[in-house]
Amino acid sequence: MVKAIRVHELGGPEVRKWEDVEIGEPKDGEIKVKNKAIGLNFCDTYFRNGFFKASAFPFTPAVLETGMEAVGMVTAVGPGVTGRMAGDLVAYAGYPMGAYAEDSWWSGSLLCQWANALGATVIGTVSTKEKAAQAKEDGCHHVILYKEEDFVALVNEITSGKGVEVVYDSVGKDTFEGSLKCLKLCGHMMSFGSSSGAPDPVPLSSALLLKSLSLTSPNMIYYTITRDELLQTASEVFTNVAAGVLRVRVNHTYPLSQAAQAHTDLESRKTSGSVVLIPDGS
Numbered sequence: 001m002v003k004a005i006r007v008h009e010l011g012g013p014e015v016r017k018w019e020d021v022e023i024g025e026p027k028d029g030e031i032k033v034k035n036k037a038i039g040l041n042f043c044d045t046y047f048r049n050g051f052f053k054a055s056a057f058p059f060t061p062a063v064l065e066t067g068m069e070a071v072g073m074v075t076a077v078g079p080g081v082t083g084r085m086a087g088d089l090v091a092y093a094g095y096p097m098g099a100y101a102e103d104s105w106w107s108g109s110l111l112c113q114w115a116n117a118l119g120a121t122v123i124g125t126v127s128t129k130e131k132a133a134q135a136k137e138d139g140c141h142h143v144i145l146y147k148e149e150d151f152v153a154l155v156n157e158i159t160s161g162k163g164v165e166v167v168y169d170s171v172g173k174d175t176f177e178g179s180l181k182c183l184k185l186c187g188h189m190m191s192f193g194s195s196s197g198a199p200d201p202v203p204l205s206s207a208l209l210l211k212s213l214s215l216t217s218p219n220m221i222y223y224t225i226t227r228d229e230l231l232q233t234a235s236e237v238f239t240n241v242a243a244g245v246l247r248v249r250v251n252h253t254y255p256l257s258q259a260a261q262a263h264t265d266l267e268s269r270k271t272s273g274s275v276v277l278i279p280d281g282s
């Protein structure tokens with residue numbers, strides 16, 4: 001038996017239960033991992049409240065973002081597995097869910113840093129001065145406090161009326177329309193998240209899109225479908241982390257048993273950077 005967070009019904013952070021579960025031994029092609037640290041992502045709140053559909057109840061949530069994500073130690077290897085053995089330290093990210101457990105199976109700011117390293121002029125929006133200071137440290141050239149300032153007007157001013165090449169928008173409902181207005185002719189809108197709610201639909205005929213804009217709703221998971229794609233992507237990320245180009249900011253850690261509090265803090269905008277859940281004894 002191991003302890004795991006399980007969700008039996010949709011609802012607020014309180015629907016998470018800390019329960020005993022039987023994991024069993026790994027089957028063909030599987031490894032068993034004792035999780036040491038588990039990443040929290042906004043998508044976890046979506047599976048809990050029904051914005052995203054879980055395939056069955058009860059389920060043990062984990063994390064999209066990079067998907068269901070954790071780092072841990074291999075404790076057992078199933079038949080047919082090569083290249084991994086007990087004692088290996090492994091990291092995983094992706095489906096299926098299940099990282100919110102002491103053991104499991106496995107079959108904002110980085111974007112800013114990476115764009116800066118690639119030579120882009122980066123304009124960011126945040127709600128507080130504290131977050132603005134972090135964004136500056138992360139290589140954001142211009143930081144806009146979008147609760148106090150008109151970010152569309154400021155982007156227009158910073159770009160001398162031209163607009164920007166691309167917007168990466170993870171806030172959704174509250175910023176979507178403004179983000180489209182910030183784009184230059186033939187600009188690209190990457191609407192990759194919706195922490196304030198799903199954006200309202202925009203008809204193709206809308207004046208907002210008449211600048212030959214392209215609009216996409218990308219999902220990390222679909223860029224790492226094959227093992228080769230996953231290895232290539234992961235290698236690029238970790239090479240940049242090792243070289244100091246990307247600096248991971250773990251601003252908040254919680255015991256795994258207090259995942260509900262972590263959800264509350266994430267949803268009430270108290271967090272920034274990475275939020276990590278630590279199983280007891282790790």
Ligand SMILES: NC(=O)c1ccc[n+]([C@@H]2O[C@H](COP(=O)([O-])OP(=O)(O)OC[C@H]3O[C@@H](n4cnc5c(N)ncnc54)[C@H](OP(=O)(O)O)[C@@H]3O)[C@@H](O)[C@H]2O)c1
Binds near residue numbers: 041126171174271272
């Ligand atoms: N497509 C993908 O592959 C992918 C990957 C990762 C994440 N996402 C999505 O991106 C979004 C952000 O996720 P994240 O993990 O990166 O978390 P995050 O940036 O830490 O998201 C929380 C932040 O969103 C902002 N926010 C604006 N309105 C909010 C509201 N009404 N309630 C709560 N927060 C609000 C807050 O920042 P301010 O206070 O500064 O406004 C808050 O700190 C989520 O929708 C997530 O599903 C998508």
